[in-house]
Amino acid sequence: MSPLPGAVLYASIFTLGCVVGSFLNVCIYRMPRDRSVVAPPSHCPHCGARLRAIDLVPLISFLALGRKCRFCGSPIAWRYFAVELITGLVFVAVWAASGPGLQVLPSWIFASVVIAVVFTDVDHMIIPDKLVVAALLAALLSEGLLAMRGEPHLASVNLLGGALPIPGFLAGGVVGLLVFAFIRVFSQLLFRREGMGLGDVKLAGAIGAMLGPVLALLSFGLAIVAGAVLGILLLLVRLRRRMEYLPFGPFLAVCALVALVAPKTLIGLTSTLYSRWVEMLAP
Ligand SMILES: [Zn+2]
Numbered sequence: 392m393s394p395l396p397g398a399v400l401y402a403s404i405f406t407l408g409c410v411v412g413s414f415l416n417v418c419i420y421r422m423p424r425d426r427s428v429v430a431p432p433s434h435c436p437h438c439g440a441r442l443r444a445i446d447l448v449p450l451i452s453f454l455a456l457g458r459k460c461r462f463c464g465s466p467i468a469w470r471y472f473a474v475e476l477i478t479g480l481v482f483v484a485v486w487a488a489s490g491p492g493l494q495v496l497p498s499w500i501f502a503s504v505v506i507a508v509v510f511t512d513v514d515h516m517i518i519p520d521k522l523v524v525a526a527l528l529a530a531l532l533s534e535g536l537l538a539m540r541g542e543p544h545l546a547s548v549n550l551l552g553g554a555l556p557i558p559g560f561l562a563g564g565v566v567g568l569l570v571f572a573f574i575r576v577f578s579q580l581l582f583r584r585e586g587m588g589l590g591d592v593k594l595a596g597a598i599g600a601m602l603g604p605v606l607a608l609l610s611f612g613l614a615i616v617a618g619a620v621l622g623i624l625l626l627l628v629r630l631r632r633r634m635e636y637l638p639f640g641p642f643l644a645v646c647a648l649v650a651l652v653a654p655k656t657l658i659g660l661t662s663t664l665y666s667r668w669v670e671m672l673a674p
């Protein structure tokens with residue numbers, strides 16, 4: 392489809408991802424603080440100097456300025472560089488997975504949301520509603536594009552003895568909300584503490600809407616296993632005290648990205664784990 396040679400095409404996609412990553416840095420910093428992501432224009436958080444276009448070139452400005460503000464010399468966190476680089480790489484991975492076509496657009500939006508969720512939840516234990524809404528819009532756009540191509544994503548639900556086809560984003564969204572609302576209520580009753588934030592429940596609904604019920608459930612399973620393993624590891628190396636809260640959003644987000652970019656790998660991995668588990672229980 393594309394007349395561009397592969398390397399040029401991938402370099403352009405990587406650059407686009409880095410530019411989006413630069414915007415995500417603004418979202419990650421401002422959204423949890425309830426500030427607008429468009430105004431005021433970017434400025435140095437230390438001296439308040441307004442940054443010029445030349446200070447805002449993704450990856451390059453950071454390196455060219457020697458990790459320092461041009462005006463006051465305050466250090467700029469590696470985080471900004473990392474988010475731009477990660478977004479560039481993720482954009483390339485999403486393109487490679489979904490191939491040319493409009494369908495890549497909702498996937499890019501969804502992947503960007505996922506990256507912003509990881510950092511805002513780690514920093515502030517918050518998943519901004521705006522990010523959840525953006526993920527939902529990506530899911531609707533994806534569903535709309537599939538329907539326009541005449542390949543609507545339908546999940547069949549067995550109701551009252553008959554199979555009822557319902558749109559995949561609806562089935563997935565409901566499954567995501569229900570599973571995590573259940574975990575939230577259950578952990579409140581059982582442990583008398585909030586095991587799952589409301590933001591996690593909403594995010595799970597949006598992930599379900601994007602991935603559809605089957606892939607969403609697999610990604611939730613992977614997230615729960617990964618969260619438990621990392622939680623236990625952190626306890627073992629005594630980085631965390633026992634009752635401290637480990638944000639779950641990043642696990643949900645990263646596993647949803649795995650499901651989006653490598654659905655076949657996720658399905659293969661889950662079925663291998665599941666059959667090992669069955670073998671262990673019934674040798
Ligand atoms: Zn400055």
